[in-house]
Amino acid sequence: MAAGAEVRLLGERLSPYCIRVQQALAVKGVAGYEYVEEDLERKSQLLLSSNPVHGKVPVLLHRGAPVCESLVIVQYVDEAWAGPAILPSDPYERSRARFWAAYIDDKFFPSWEPFFKSNTAETFKNALPAVGTLEGALEECSNGKPFFGGDSIGYVDVALGGYLGWIKAVDEVAGTSLLDGARFPRLAAWAESFAAADAVRGASPAVQDIVAFYKKMQAGGETGASH
Ligand SMILES: N[C@@H](CCC(=O)N[C@@H](CS)C(=O)NCC(=O)O)C(=O)O
Known part of the structure; x- marks a missing residue:
């Protein structure tokens, strides 16, 4: 369209x-x-x-x-716009999707941000409980399917999907794995499915571009005011 x-x-x-x-x-x-x-x-x-x-x-x-x-x-x-639905049609399911998308911005991101700003063992550890909560949310929303939205990418998927490149970039620089498969098998599989999905691949910047920007930020060459 x-x-x-x-x-x-x-x-x-x-x-x-x-x-x-x-x-x-x-x-x-x-x-x-x-x-x-x-x-x-x-x-x-x-x-x-x-x-x-x-x-x-x-x-x-x-x-x-x-x-x-x-x-x-x-x-x-x-x-x-017409086209594949992003939010579920059922009002209760919609409310759950809105709840988890808000959780991602209001709880997950603020708990991960200190690690983003300074890569220490402690800031990493402090980010994990919110990731654990999201692992449970994925189980609740997906009904065993790959995405929060079920078989296809939905509202919670793009809410978290916007951060995925950054999560990978920060992990690469810090030598960590936030969505580690041993701790969070559902989210780890989700991250793979999301990154591979044709529907969004062209709409996400290359992780290496984020890595380069993040390294500059850490070196003080970028203000990072926007993030
Ligand atoms: N809650 C906002 C956050 C948007 C946001 O923080 N945008 C940043 C870029 S990542 C920005 O425009 N920063 C400029 C500023 O804070 O002056 C949203 O979801 O759109």
């Missing part, structure tokens, strides 16, 4: 929040939209006027109307 210039995404190439929106657009088959890379050190007037409350990317502009906050954008994309 070619979107043309009626759809614009203001983003930043390696932002996990922008990646998840691009993954959702890809799942939905929305193609040919205009992607506008923002310099977060010098935000464009368009970004500031489209998202005056937060001034953050991503912002989706649909026929000029701005939609802000990545999880809100994913829900909007699911509702505004």
